Amino acid sequence: MRMKHDPSEATVTAWARLVRAGQTVLGRIEAELKAADLPPLSWYDVLLELSRAENGRLRPLELERRTLLAQYNASRLIDRMEKAGLVERLPHPEDGRGQLVAITSDGRAAQKRIWKIYGPAIARHVGEKLRPTEAVELARLLQKLID
Amino acid sequence: MRMKHDPSEATVTAWARLVRAGQTVLGRIEAELKAADLPPLSWYDVLLELSRAENGRLRPLELERRTLLAQYNASRLIDRMEKAGLVERLPHPEDGRGQLVAITSDGRAAQKRIWKIYGPAIARHVGEKLRPTEAVELARLLQKLID
């Protein structure tokens, strides 16, 4: 029998499918990127956040907050992206401890190149599976989980 | 302007939230397990699948299929769980290449111990955020993505 703090059947099913759908769709999309010799999605997330930011630059801490990356993962991802020439580190003008990460023009080009694959992949693996109203409803329900 | 193969706004939002909600809720739940000194969720997935299987045993390949683990990850996860005494490897009676992974009684005990934290965590982080009909609807929409 179910203990009183246990989740309902429907809750467990929703949770299981959330994990499974996330993994599955992410796997399908990442596979397309890899097949096109493009970097993983986390690179795109960083490029997107930077490109949307004022002057194409953000403090690492802010980038971490927006991408949900852990501090040390962000630090190392920035290392790799810097080595690849997609971003650069600048000293922070007002806070000597900090820095600014800036997207380079190579970075912007990479972002566009990735989107050419990524966008259609989202359309195919998410958009085509749902009616427009269903996509809106799904987004709404998922948002409730985050709040 | 949007290219004709690009996803709609609603699709992109749904996709972004799917990834974010998955990560966020998973992070919250894993944090509770860790705080209770319990192993990661992948261990629970394996224990659950084994416990549900005929005789509490499955071939690695079948386990991989059910848990979405990659072959080499499964092989190593089974290593660790075997070392911890939660599962054991048995030679496969009919296929000399293969084996059977069996849950031990310690494994079943661990499964119950994990559920005591995991179940309520699901209830709190998923169940309480949604009305019952919403949970059902969410599960339905996520299923469409997997198909």
Added chain:
DNA sequence: TCAATATTGATGCAGATGCATTCATATGCT
């Protein structure tokens, strides 16, 4: 002012993951 504390970001080390390959056995073909 200056010592104590807090914050930003990097890093050494251990553990996990991904990839390609390997080893062993099974299956198919002639």
Added chain:
DNA sequence: AGCATATGAATGCATCTGCATCAATATTGA
């Protein structure tokens, strides 16, 4: 039967992640 190919599972190596800690600079408060 005997060889070629396919399949199940493990493993060496490189990369990535997580944790704890460190160094540098900022902020606070006496």
